[in-house]
Amino acid sequence: xxxxxxxxxxxxxxxxxxxxxxxxxxxxxxxxxxxRAAQYKDAMPAEANxxxxxxxxxxxxxxxxEEFSAGHAPSAVNVPVVFLGSxxxxxxxxxxxxxxxxxxxxxxxxxxxxxxxxxxxxxxxxMSQAGYSNLVNVVGGFDLWAAQxxxxxx
Numbered sequence: 001x002x003x004x005x006x007x008x009x010x011x012x013x014x015x016x017x018x019x020x021x022x023x024x025x026x027x028x029x030x031x032x033x034x035x036r037a038a039q040y041k042d043a044m045p046a047e048a049n050x051x052x053x054x055x056x057x058x059x060x061x062x063x064x065x066e067e068f069s070a071g072h073a074p075s076a077v078n079v080p081v082v083f084l085g086s087x088x089x090x091x092x093x094x095x096x097x098x099x100x101x102x103x104x105x106x107x108x109x110x111x112x113x114x115x116x117x118x119x120x121x122x123x124x125x126x127m128s129q130a131g132y133s134n135l136v137n138v139v140g141g142f143d144l145w146a147a148q149x150x151x152x153x154x
Contacts, residue, residue, distance in 0.1 A: 038128035113138035
């Protein structure tokens with residue numbers, strides 16, 4: 001597992017100062033370089049599965065409800081970071097409050113995953129800013145999880 005203290009991604013638009021505007025920019029397909037500090041770890045799907053089974057981590061799936069319904073990691077909790085509509089992705093304005101309702105402890109051990117890894121990093125960024133400190137990003141997301149033959153619930 002790789003510990004990340006700071007990371008750079010080309011996923012947010014220039015001038016986006018908050019999660020909502022960042023998510024709108026991503027939904028519109030705009031990209032530019034942004035650097036921000038967040039503490040998290042990267043784990044390949046097999047390693048994330050091991051954390052879930054052996055170390056008491058919980059899986060937070062930030063994909064849309066439709067994606068989640070098509071298949072997800074066992075015992076995963078779904079809190080979409082964005083919604084998919086006819087106009088593309090739009091931010092979930094209740095994302096942080098929903099996460100805080102399901103996982104009230106800021107030191108909760110959470111594996112965070114999405115389809116490929118972009119939305120999970122957005123979620124980790126927002127959660128880190130809200131004080132969550134024990135976060136693991138699933139590298140390759142659910143696509144790689146399923147491709148590697150790891151357990152899937154429908």
